[in-house]
Amino acid sequence: MSGGTRGTSRRRLRIQIDPIRCDGYGYCVELLPELLSFDDWGYPIVNHSELGTADEVALAKRVEHLCPRLAFRVLREAKP
Amino acid sequence: MAAAIAIPSQLLWYVTRSSGLIAFGLITAAVVLGVLGAERFRTIERPRIHYAELHRGIALFGTVMLAVHILTAVVDPFTHLGWTSIFDPFGRTYRPLYLALGIAAFDLLLAVVVTSLLRKHLPLTLWKCIHFVVYPVWVAGVVHGLGTGTDSKFLIVQIFYLVNLAIVVVAVWARVLSGDVGSRLARFGLGTLALAVPALVMIWAYRGPFLPSWSSHFVSSRSVAVSTSGSQKQVSHEATHEGSSGEPNDSRSSEGGSRDS
Numbered sequence: 342m343s344g345g346t347r348g349t350s351r352r353r354l355r356i357q358i359d360p361i362r363c364d365g366y367g368y369c370v371e372l373l374p375e376l377l378s379f380d381d382w383g384y385p386i387v388n389h390s391e392l393g394t395a396d397e398v399a400l401a402k403r404v405e406h407l408c409p410r411l412a413f414r415v416l417r418e419a420k421p
Numbered sequence: 422m423a424a425a426i427a428i429p430s431q432l433l434w435y436v437t438r439s440s441g442l443i444a445f446g447l448i449t450a451a452v453v454l455g456v457l458g459a460e461r462f463r464t465i466e467r468p469r470i471h472y473a474e475l476h477r478g479i480a481l482f483g484t485v486m487l488a489v490h491i492l493t494a495v496v497d498p499f500t501h502l503g504w505t506s507i508f509d510p511f512g513r514t515y516r517p518l519y520l521a522l523g524i525a526a527f528d529l530l531l532a533v534v535v536t537s538l539l540r541k542h543l544p545l546t547l548w549k550c551i552h553f554v555v556y557p558v559w560v561a562g563v564v565h566g567l568g569t570g571t572d573s574k575f576l577i578v579q580i581f582y583l584v585n586l587a588i589v590v591v592a593v594w595a596r597v598l599s600g601d602v603g604s605r606l607a608r609f610g611l612g613t614l615a616l617a618v619p620a621l622v623m624i625w626a627y628r629g630p631f632l633p634s635w636s637s638h639f640v641s642s643r644s645v646a647v648s649t650s651g652s653q654k655q656v657s658h659e660a661t662h663e664g665s666s667g668e669p670n671d672s673r674s675s676e677g678g679s680r681d682s
């Protein structure tokens with residue numbers, strides 16, 4: 342990981358769900374309804390993976406902390 | 422001068438006792454939320470992540486209370502505990518078995534808390550296995566509280582323990598019956614354990630700590646050790662602490678105990 346600036350402007354954060362681990366507890370969909378939705382079996386579908394606002398980032402971090410299966414991750418990737 | 426020292430010590434002792442009970446209540450609440458949290462609240466309007474956050478918040482608060490409980494006990498000069506006793510369950514003189522259970526339970530709980538705070542960075546199964554340690558830790562906490570606590574003879578405290586035990590049993594059964602847990606055999610085993618262990622604890626409690634004569638056991642068995650070490654302080658400490666619980670009965674029974682030995 343490049344140890345660049347701390348500001349989020351240089352980096353994009355995005356979310357990733359490991360579908361094999363996920364047990365459909367739905368915490369993530371509850372907090373991020375703008376990005377995720379439930380499929381017919383109650384599992385999350387990622388509609389948008391990029392976190393735009395600081396609020397979204399904060400919510401995603403909350404989910405990452407509490408996802409019972411550690412399936413939900415916030416990943417950072419350098420801006421191309 | 423003597424009075425000036427005695428008053429804060431008395432206060433410490435009150436804080437130790439009350440924070441122990443509060444910590445137990447909070448940890449019970451956290452356990453119940455954790456047990457039921459895995460049960461999915463499909464019908465409840467509230468986002469379920471709030472229950473997960475409540476579970477974490479209450480668990481951390483309970484841990485802080487436990488820290489208060491332990492620190493006040495260690496700082497209290499009458500207890501002769503010393504700082505190392507926080508991590509060393511062995512070699513305590515005051516009700517050694519029940520104190521050791523409490524110390525071991527706290528150390529294990531600390532492992533649970535630390536791994537939970539670092540959860541993101543750990544393998545899921547490791548975190549989960551360590552988390553299951555909470556069940557024996559909680560039972561050890563009950564036995565420690567009943568066995569060490571000088572308040573176990575009061576009806577209100579007994580009801581408090583009984584209610585806490587009952588709530589956890591109901592929660593575990595609710596989860597077991599929901600079919601969330603592994604195989605049917607595992608569920609049967611867990612359900613039986615969840616009934617047998619509290620039942621055993623209760624039988625023990627009614628034959629031991631719930632009796633008014635419970636504290637006299639320790640005085641009689643301990644006064645031998647005290648007389649060999651030649652420390653009169655510890656005897657007076659026991660008398661002060663037992664006396665401070667406001668049970669005149671107690672000091673009489675401890676006198677009887679000392680005479681026996």
Ligand code: SF4
Nearest residue numbers: 363364366367369408
């Ligand atoms: S919180 Fe985790 S386990 Fe629950 S639905 Fe989202 S990704 Fe899956």
